[in-house]
Amino acid sequence: MIRRIDLRGRRASEPALDYRAVVPRAPFDVEAAVDAVRPTLDDVRHRGAVALREYASRWDGVELTDIRVPVEAMARALHELDPDVRAAFEESIRRLRAVSEAELETDTEVRVVPGGTVTQRLVPYRRAGVYIPGGVAPLASSVVMNVVPAQVAGVESIALASSPQKEYGGLPHPTILAVCALLGVDEVYAAGGAGAIAMFAYGARAGEGPDTEVLCQPVDFVAGPGRITTVAAKRLVKGIVGIDSEAGPTEIAILADDTADPSYVAADLISQAEHDPMAASVLVTPSVELATAVEAELERQVPATKHVQRIGEALRGEQSGVVLVDDLEQGLAVVDAYAAEHLEIHTTDAARWAARVRNAGAIFVGPWSPVSLGDYAAGSNHVLPTGGCACHSSGLSVRSYLKAVHVVDYDQAALRDVAKHVVALAEAEDLPAHGQAVQVRFGPGTDGYA
Structure with missing residues (x-):
C-alpha cells in the first residue's frame, strides 16, 4: 500500500544524494494552470457579478440571481447547526483567539539619538478576502483559521467567498455559513475558485455597465486554500493584492x-x-x-x-x-x-x-x-x-494581516548631528541631490551643520 525508501548507509554528504528529492511531491504545476485561469480573471474584472453568475451555472449547475448570501441564510444555518458541532466550533474559536491575542505585537519606538526616533507601527489591512473551498470537503474549520487572526489583528472589513452548492439551492455549504454567523462575518458570496479570487482583487459590479452598483469592493489581502486553479489565480493577482501563500x-x-x-x-x-x-x-x-x-x-x-x-x-x-x-x-x-x-x-x-x-x-x-x-x-x-x-x-497568523510601517521623527538638532554622514554617503553613491536635500535646511556648505 505504501512504498519503502531505504537510506540506511547513505548520508546527504554523498554525491548526488539530496534529501529534498528523497520523497517526490505530487505534481502541482501552478505555472501551467496560470494560462488556464487568466481568461476567468479578465472576465470577472470586466463583467463582475454577471460573469460570476454564468460560472455558477456552468461549473456548479446553479442559477443565481444574486451572488451575495443573505444574512438571514447565515442566521438560519447557525440556528440549524448541530449543538455539539456548534460547541466544538466555539471551543476552536476560543483557543485560536487566545493564541492569536498572545501573538499580537505592539508598536516599537526606538530613541536613536536625542531628538530622533524611529517607530515601527503595525497597521492592519483595511479589508481582507477569505476563500473557503466547499467541493471535496466543506472546510468550515478554515473559516475559523482565516477569520480569527484577521479579527484579532484589527482588519476592519472581511469578505468571504465559497462555491455555490446545488444541493443547498446555490448557497455555500450551511456549515460554512453557520461559522460565518458565529464569527460575525456577514459579507459572504456564493462564488468559487478563480472567479472568487478575481472578485476580491478587482472588485465586482452587480451589472456590466460602469455605472452599475459595486457589489463587492476590492480587498487588500487574500487568504484561504483551494485547488490548483485557485492557487494559480492567487499567483496572477499577487502584487495587486497581498496573498497568504500558494498552498x-x-x-x-x-x-x-x-x-x-x-x-x-x-x-x-x-x-x-x-x-x-x-x-x-x-x-x-x-x-x-x-x-x-x-x-x-x-x-x-x-x-x-x-x-x-x-x-x-x-x-x-x-x-x-x-x-x-x-x-x-x-x-x-x-x-x-x-x-x-x-x-x-x-x-x-x-x-x-x-x-x-x-x-x-x-x-x-x-x-x-x-x-x-x-x-x-x-x-x-x-x-x-x-x-x-x-x-x-x-503559517497564517495575526502577523499575516499586519504590515509594518516605520515612522521617522527627527528634530533640527538631531538632523544637524547626522547631516554630514548623509551627505558623505550621498556623494559616495553619486546622488548629490540626496545630500542637498539635507544641506538646504542648514545653508550652503558643510559648516552650517557641522
Missing part, C-alpha cells in the same frame, strides 16, 4: 523510533491522506520493526475508512512513503530537508528532537498531539506552508 496538497511527515505506537502512526498518516489523492504521507524511521508494523496497520485501518479510494491513492502515490534511516540524526536531516507542512515527532524525548527541527509548518510533539488536533482545536493555525515552503515561510 499545494497537504502533507504529513512523522519522525518515529521503536517506541512509537504503530496504530497511532498509521492513523495519522491516513488522516492527511483523506484530504486529497495528491496528499503526502511520509514516515521516517530507523526501526524496520516499526515500519513493518505501520504497514500492517495501514492494511487493517484503510479498508475501515469512509474515503477508501482517495486514501489508498494518496498512500500509493509517489509523494508518500516509509523512509528507513540509520538513526534519528539522519532522520532529522531528512525531515528538515523535506520541510513538511505538518511534522509529528514520535520518539523518546520527543520535545528535545522537536526543538532541533528547523523546517516545518507546524510541529506536533509526542503521541498525544496528532495533526488532527491542530486541524481543529489545538489553538494553532492549520493554514501552513506546503511543498517545501516551510524552509522559508510561516
Whole structure:
C-alpha cells in the first residue's frame, strides 16, 4: 500500500544524494494552470457579478440571481447547526483567539539619538478576502483559521467567498455559513475558485455597465486554500493584492523510533491522506520493526475508512512513503530537508528532537498531539506552508494581516548631528541631490551643520 525508501548507509554528504528529492511531491504545476485561469480573471474584472453568475451555472449547475448570501441564510444555518458541532466550533474559536491575542505585537519606538526616533507601527489591512473551498470537503474549520487572526489583528472589513452548492439551492455549504454567523462575518458570496479570487482583487459590479452598483469592493489581502486553479489565480493577482501563500496538497511527515505506537502512526498518516489523492504521507524511521508494523496497520485501518479510494491513492502515490534511516540524526536531516507542512515527532524525548527541527509548518510533539488536533482545536493555525515552503515561510497568523510601517521623527538638532554622514554617503553613491536635500535646511556648505 505504501512504498519503502531505504537510506540506511547513505548520508546527504554523498554525491548526488539530496534529501529534498528523497520523497517526490505530487505534481502541482501552478505555472501551467496560470494560462488556464487568466481568461476567468479578465472576465470577472470586466463583467463582475454577471460573469460570476454564468460560472455558477456552468461549473456548479446553479442559477443565481444574486451572488451575495443573505444574512438571514447565515442566521438560519447557525440556528440549524448541530449543538455539539456548534460547541466544538466555539471551543476552536476560543483557543485560536487566545493564541492569536498572545501573538499580537505592539508598536516599537526606538530613541536613536536625542531628538530622533524611529517607530515601527503595525497597521492592519483595511479589508481582507477569505476563500473557503466547499467541493471535496466543506472546510468550515478554515473559516475559523482565516477569520480569527484577521479579527484579532484589527482588519476592519472581511469578505468571504465559497462555491455555490446545488444541493443547498446555490448557497455555500450551511456549515460554512453557520461559522460565518458565529464569527460575525456577514459579507459572504456564493462564488468559487478563480472567479472568487478575481472578485476580491478587482472588485465586482452587480451589472456590466460602469455605472452599475459595486457589489463587492476590492480587498487588500487574500487568504484561504483551494485547488490548483485557485492557487494559480492567487499567483496572477499577487502584487495587486497581498496573498497568504500558494498552498499545494497537504502533507504529513512523522519522525518515529521503536517506541512509537504503530496504530497511532498509521492513523495519522491516513488522516492527511483523506484530504486529497495528491496528499503526502511520509514516515521516517530507523526501526524496520516499526515500519513493518505501520504497514500492517495501514492494511487493517484503510479498508475501515469512509474515503477508501482517495486514501489508498494518496498512500500509493509517489509523494508518500516509509523512509528507513540509520538513526534519528539522519532522520532529522531528512525531515528538515523535506520541510513538511505538518511534522509529528514520535520518539523518546520527543520535545528535545522537536526543538532541533528547523523546517516545518507546524510541529506536533509526542503521541498525544496528532495533526488532527491542530486541524481543529489545538489553538494553532492549520493554514501552513506546503511543498517545501516551510524552509522559508510561516503559517497564517495575526502577523499575516499586519504590515509594518516605520515612522521617522527627527528634530533640527538631531538632523544637524547626522547631516554630514548623509551627505558623505550621498556623494559616495553619486546622488548629490540626496545630500542637498539635507544641506538646504542648514545653508550652503558643510559648516552650517557641522
